[in-house]
Amino acid sequence: MSFAELDHLCRRLEAIGHAQAMLGVDEAVNMPEGGGEKRAEAMGVLASMAHEMATAPHIADWIAKAETEELDDAQKAAVAEFKRSYINRTCLSSDFVARQVNAAMRCEQLWRSLRAKNDWNDFLPSFENIVALAQEEAERRAEVLKLSPYDALVEQYDPGSRSAEIARVFADLKGFLKGFIPEALEAQARRRAKHPPKALAGPFPIEKQKALGLELMKAVGFDFHHGRLDVSHHPFCGGVPSDVRMTTRYRTDEFLSSLMGILHETGHGLYEQNLPHDLSHWPSMKARGMAMHESQSLFQEMQLSRRPEFWVFALPRAREILGLEDVSVDDLLAHVHRVERGFIRVDADEATYPLHVILRFEIEQELVTGRLAAKDVPEAWNAKMTEYLGLSTAGNYKDGPMQDVHWPSGAFGYFPSYTLGAMMAAQQWAAVERAAPDAAAQIARGDFSAINAWRRENIWSKASMLSTPEIMRQATGEPLNARYFEEHLKNRYLTT
């Protein structure tokens, strides 16, 4: 019974994963600073124990035997996904992983201090080392996975996505956005000339913001029997599916950044809470990759919660709790629908955000394949920023290629997930509306039950039993198509 042996291993790995997830939450939410050293030590030991257990050579025999055993479909899918993750975990040597982890840790530390100083030159040697290691990783993985080197990296974050397909939808979207951004800015200027945006006057006490956040989380379906909301410096959604730990942070001069952040993380949380319970300790029952996860948070934030109908429902609640007198839905939408060109990805709105991602996608492919040298990244960055967003980053490294932690920490192939997620969310919403033409009216009533039922059936219940593209195809009837996201942007931002 090799399935039984794999099952036992999955339970052990899940227990360590549970501990790691909860220790991570505790570190961000509760841990006093002095606890950090021993915590890091404990986390390191747990990680290496899990790695050893998950990569033991005899597991290959268990998998091979389990594949010949009589199993039901869910068990077969479990073994297949376990095999995929086992291959991905074992195709790098421990030596190489240790080298890479060390280099990434040093490069990330360097990045933290040098970014503030805009110091590209001192950062470059360490960054060149990281790029070289990423190339080596990509080649080793590519050989085992029979993929192109860059695809082998994308596979780590978004299983089944291929760069040719990503390039196709990104080219479509980039072409669209070039013309769209100026149009959206003009439409916005006209709207503002007609109705100057009204300031939402604070202060907004934290306790009241929290009450509103909790109420809206509950309304959209978050289960507080299996999760909670805390405060941390960087908001996140962590924990485990049976106990989802979300965080936010509050400022008292405005409430929308925290509230929209809560709704975004709630999208991640709903996905986790609604994963299947059977075989939940197997990788096949975990959430499917970064792009799918981001599609769920962006579905919640962009497709549901920035929609006018959402505020028809939510504004009376916000008014009662926060005391927003004389604020209309349109007043609020002027704040949540705002397009602005800027340098920084994490501050970008949903219309300009994809251009930040496409720029990184294009550059990192060139880096991984060696067609672009690390030292030439600032020039390439400046050229693309100027072309896509009309902003020069010449000499401005900290707001250019030094703004993100991803590359210094060794994460190449991750960036596309953000925009793939945004496009997937728009395409999912279109499918929801085909299935329930009054979906927007349901939102206006604060009724998310049918929408969540669609998501549960088509996305959440699939867990990792299919690849990302296949879940999308089955859920929406077609492969990823940029058109839905483009239509969404037109509908939202070109009105006057």
Place this chain on the structure above:
Amino acid sequence: MSFAELDHLCRRLEAIGHAQAMLGVDEAVNMPEGGGEKRAEAMGVLASMAHEMATAPHIADWIAKAETEELDDAQKAAVAEFKRSYINRTCLSSDFVARQVNAAMRCEQLWRSLRAKNDWNDFLPSFENIVALAQEEAERRAEVLKLSPYDALVEQYDPGSRSAEIARVFADLKGFLKGFIPEALEAQARRRAKHPPKALAGPFPIEKQKALGLELMKAVGFDFHHGRLDVSHHPFCGGVPSDVRMTTRYRTDEFLSSLMGILHETGHGLYEQNLPHDLSHWPSMKARGMAMHESQSLFQEMQLSRRPEFWVFALPRAREILGLEDVSVDDLLAHVHRVERGFIRVDADEATYPLHVILRFEIEQELVTGRLAAKDVPEAWNAKMTEYLGLSTAGNYKDGPMQDVHWPSGAFGYFPSYTLGAMMAAQQWAAVERAAPDAAAQIARGDFSAINAWRRENIWSKASMLSTPEIMRQATGEPLNARYFEEHLKNRYLTT
């Protein structure tokens, strides 16, 4: 290098222990109810992983080889304590442990429901089973440890303590308390007749109680860089030495139960925070047993914080934060020095508490050795309660032998620790006063530095490198002696 192999193992066990400790804290403080099932599963898997790792047969070889290696004194002590704990961990078969854990879990569950119903008869069969398993455990351990069966159980909680020695000091104390309790009650009645106790008028808002608690924790030496205070249903001191997590619970009609509880737990916390850092992943550097731990919490609570001088320092702070107008130190002491006979151990004051413990010590010895049958416990209990405290528990099982969770959960040999700790604390205080005759005056100034320096040098820094009796002997110059605790009680309760 077998020391190196043991060192590596200790690091792994410490990492799992770290996770277990923090998951335990999270469960009590933060976890939503629905997270419980998966949490219990994860904790069970972590416990069995740790047990497997810690009891592997090849460890015996590592220990034997390490004993022949050239090691410094701390390393030698580390190996010796590791060996002691390895022998204690491995002297029961996995089968037996599993049988015992299951029986205890069932008996404890039964106890929870039947205690409320005062139903001894339905509880008895399960309890008989637990007693039989405890006898079996005691015999097996006794054979390996070359101790008497009951001593072999005491050894699990309080290494080095022997029942003959415990019986000697308990007999002394029991003889003393028989006459003392009536005298203390009379003295108290006279005091109250002269100065009727003043009610401390609430309500006391939780935020203010918390502010006072935090301030006093800090004043007595708790390091908030390495710890914090939260709220839980049952107050405890958990976490790890580098990150001590204390909890309390508040009621708004009075503040002393929470505050004295905080100071009690702070005693545990100070011990943990001040354990040595070198080799801290070895058992030799962990806190020494239950009696020593309880001596530290009772030192903080009974010896320091219920002392009049403490309130000379603390009352002005309490007055400023809580607004206690017209409350004098004597008014406060009337509340914190209160003697009352009662049925329930956990509600008892420091003067009557030892009688509750001695009763249990006497009964559990008879149970473990088989001289008393489980079915005859209520009769023995009633006889002793009547003799020691003048209270009959005939037919009142829930306030008699069914009041504590210890026996239903299989913990025999644990009870003496509470009163040993109280006696040790009094003896330690006497040693402090010999070393610094103005120690009480230091407390009145809110200066705990010299007192904590004594505790650090004589108790905390010893960790588990010596047995409990040996630490006491070195710290106070003599073996445990009931006289110090008796003097303490006389000084505190016989004044008029």
